[in-house]
Amino acid sequence: MNDPLEAPVDEAAAAQQRQRYELADDTGFDEVPKKYRKFYRRWQGDGDSLAPNEVICPVCKVVIRSTRELRPGDRVYCMPCMSRLVVVRNGQGMLEATVSY
Amino acid sequence: MAVRDDVHELTGEQFHEQVHSFEFWFHSVEGYLSGLEYGHREGAAEPDLDDAERDRLISVLCNYCVGETAALDGASGLVAIAPNRHAKIFLSTQVVDEGRHLEVLLHRMSELGVADPEQEIAARACPSLLQFKDRLLELVAERDWEAAILAQNVILEALEFAVFHHHAKTADAITAEVLNGIVKDERRHIGFGENELGRRLRDAPNEHRRLREVKDELDHLVLDALEDTARSLGVGDIERHALGRMYIGSVQRLGLDR
Numbered sequence: 001m002n003d004p005l006e007a008p009v010d011e012a013a014a015a016q017q018r019q020r021y022e023l024a025d026d027t028g029f030d031e032v033p034k035k036y037r038k039f040y041r042r043w044q045g046d047g048d049s050l051a052p053n054e055v056i057c058p059v060c061k062v063v064i065r066s067t068r069e070l071r072p073g074d075r076v077y078c079m080p081c082m083s084r085l086v087v088v089r090n091g092q093g094m095l096e097a098t099v100s101y
Numbered sequence: 102m103a104v105r106d107d108v109h110e111l112t113g114e115q116f117h118e119q120v121h122s123f124e125f126w127f128h129s130v131e132g133y134l135s136g137l138e139y140g141h142r143e144g145a146a147e148p149d150l151d152d153a154e155r156d157r158l159i160s161v162l163c164n165y166c167v168g169e170t171a172a173l174d175g176a177s178g179l180v181a182i183a184p185n186r187h188a189k190i191f192l193s194t195q196v197v198d199e200g201r202h203l204e205v206l207l208h209r210m211s212e213l214g215v216a217d218p219e220q221e222i223a224a225r226a227c228p229s230l231l232q233f234k235d236r237l238l239e240l241v242a243e244r245d246w247e248a249a250i251l252a253q254n255v256i257l258e259a260l261e262f263a264v265f266h267h268h269a270k271t272a273d274a275i276t277a278e279v280l281n282g283i284v285k286d287e288r289r290h291i292g293f294g295e296n297e298l299g300r301r302l303r304d305a306p307n308e309h310r311r312l313r314e315v316k317d318e319l320d321h322l323v324l325d326a327l328e329d330t331a332r333s334l335g336v337g338d339i340e341r342h343a344l345g346r347m348y349i350g351s352v353q354r355l356g357l358d359r
Contacts, residue, residue, distance in 0.1 A: 030132035031129055031132060034128065036108050059291065059351070067107060075109065076109050077109055080129075080292070081288045081291060082296060083292050083295070083296055101300045
């Protein structure tokens with residue numbers, strides 16, 4: 001059986017289809033050094049929603065933001081709680097992050 | 102080595118190196134602690150608490166001090182037995198955090214009119230929490246790295262994070278500001294605990310069983326302490342269950358729940 005992870009991928013084509021995001025400098029998040037603050041924001045609770053470039057850290061519940069639309073297999077970092085995470089699609093078809101120890 | 106400005110483009114090694122440093126710690130806490138005095142803005146007006154409210158708040162703060170003292174003593178001892186440089190440096194930042202937490206909580210009690218906070222803590226401390234502290238320090242003295250990290254950075258820190266976060270929503274403005282500052286520090290502590298333990302369990306899966314036993318032994322002590330604090334805070338059953346959710350999530354991800 002072929003391992004799908006080893007199948008050749010047209011990376012340029014895949015990258016072209018990804019939406020890019022300009023991250024606002026100030027999200028009000030103040031728990032990491034200044035230059036990294038734009039990559040995080042606080043979850044606002046009911047009424048808040050995640051953009052295609054965002055996932056919630058399962059460890060500390062901060063919203064992690066990327067400059068590109070996220071897809072399963074992407075690696076992101078939660079700096080506030082120092083976790084390495086991998087983006088996966090859950091049973092409901094939503095993107096979520098799992099901790100990669 | 103050049104460090105990229107897009108955090109998600111760092112290599113795992115670069116990320117690890119960055120976040121386990123005093124440099125990272127300093128620039129992180131600077132964002133939310135600069136300009137504060139003892140964890141809150143200078144000159145903030147004291148709340149108008151009646152005697153019963155004030156007394157309940159003091160009891161809760163006394164037990165927060167017991168938890169923070171446990172974490173301070175625990176983290177100090179763990180520096181000596183940490184298995185690598187990253188863990189040693191991180192834990193030394195945690196020692197500073199825990200010392201600050203104890204200081205601001207003691208100061209808050211003084212602001213509330215407690216003449217001798219140490220004596221008040223001795224009189225009001227929850228016995229289960231004191232037992233938990235003793236057991237944590239035994240694990241550290243036995244140089245049991247995994248069990249001590251589980252007790253301190255997963256069990257104790259996760260419950261402190263949840264309780265402080267919840268209490269800050271209903272507390273007076275000064276206490277809330279002090280607690281919110283502590284919660285921001287705790288995010289690093291719980292993350293370190295889960296990730297460190299996750300790596301150790303990945304490399305030594307036979308440790309699961311032993312750590313499950315440690316967890317079972319400690320669970321009832323912290324849950325008793327949680328009950329005690331929840332009662333003082335007037336937290337209902339549903340909210341009490343929600344407070345344990347963060348800890349349960351962490352334990353499940355580590356595979357220590359079965």
